[in-house]
Amino acid sequence: MTDMKTEVLECPYCKEKLEKVTFDSIDLAKEPELKKLVMNEELFAMNCEKCGKKSLIAFPCLFSDSEKKFLIWLLGGYTEEEKAVLDKDLIDSAKNESEKEVAASYNKRIVGSINELKEKIIIADDDLDDRVIELLKVLCVNEVIDQLMGVTLREVRYNSTSAGKKFLVLIFDEKSPSMIEINNQMYKTVKNMFGEDIKQNTPKEGFAEIDAMWAKNVIENSTKGLPGGKN
Numbered sequence: 001m002t003d004m005k006t007e008v009l010e011c012p013y014c015k016e017k018l019e020k021v022t023f024d025s026i027d028l029a030k031e032p033e034l035k036k037l038v039m040n041e042e043l044f045a046m047n048c049e050k051c052g053k054k055s056l057i058a059f060p061c062l063f064s065d066s067e068k069k070f071l072i073w074l075l076g077g078y079t080e081e082e083k084a085v086l087d088k089d090l091i092d093s094a095k096n097e098s099e100k101e102v103a104a105s106y107n108k109r110i111v112g113s114i115n116e117l118k119e120k121i122i123i124a125d126d127d128l129d130d131r132v133i134e135l136l137k138v139l140c141v142n143e144v145i146d147q148l149m150g151v152t153l154r155e156v157r158y159n160s161t162s163a164g165k166k167f168l169v170l171i172f173d174e175k176s177p178s179m180i181e182i183n184n185q186m187y188k189t190v191k192n193m194f195g196e197d198i199k200q201n202t203p204k205e206g207f208a209e210i211d212a213m214w215a216k217n218v219i220e221n222s223t224k225g226l227p228g229g230k231n
């Protein structure tokens, strides 16, 4: 389902009131043009006619994909209370057993930024499991941590090329990003190794927060005794 509306929002630079087309929900499988605008961020862009500046607005929106079977809430800087409301809505919206089954078969996520949303979509497009990717990120960073002295690692993002090359982008505060190429073997190894932990640490109901914090928690509490885990 795709729900469009026009809102009056404030330019974050000069506070000018601007009309902005926003969406409550977008079905990405049915709206390839909107999906393009998500991936190039134009969907979130607001151009101010007064100060001439462009800003990105992460308006609250539920992104769904009936082919890749996911529901992703984009909710900038959400609170636990706001998440609880969405989780309850999700449970209440499934009115009968077959609707409950459909809801259960979808991967349900909540993200707080446009970057996280785009990453989740890329991972789904590559037919990968975002939980395995988050674990892989933490393990890869643990491998190179000794070489990262004196720099602050801000975030790690998954990406891939149209030729199928997959990599992690390490983004630093002080220097330009570096890349770690990942291959299918690494992915499979992590998936097999943490299969049971992944299952146990995925909430059965509601929108799951699958991020670096989730992955660190899984690794620390894993029974596998891996580097970076409990010694």
Ligand SMILES: [Zn+2]
Residues within 6 Å of the ligand: 011, 012, 013, 014, 015, 016, 048, 049, 050, 051, 052, 053
């Ligand atoms: Zn402005």
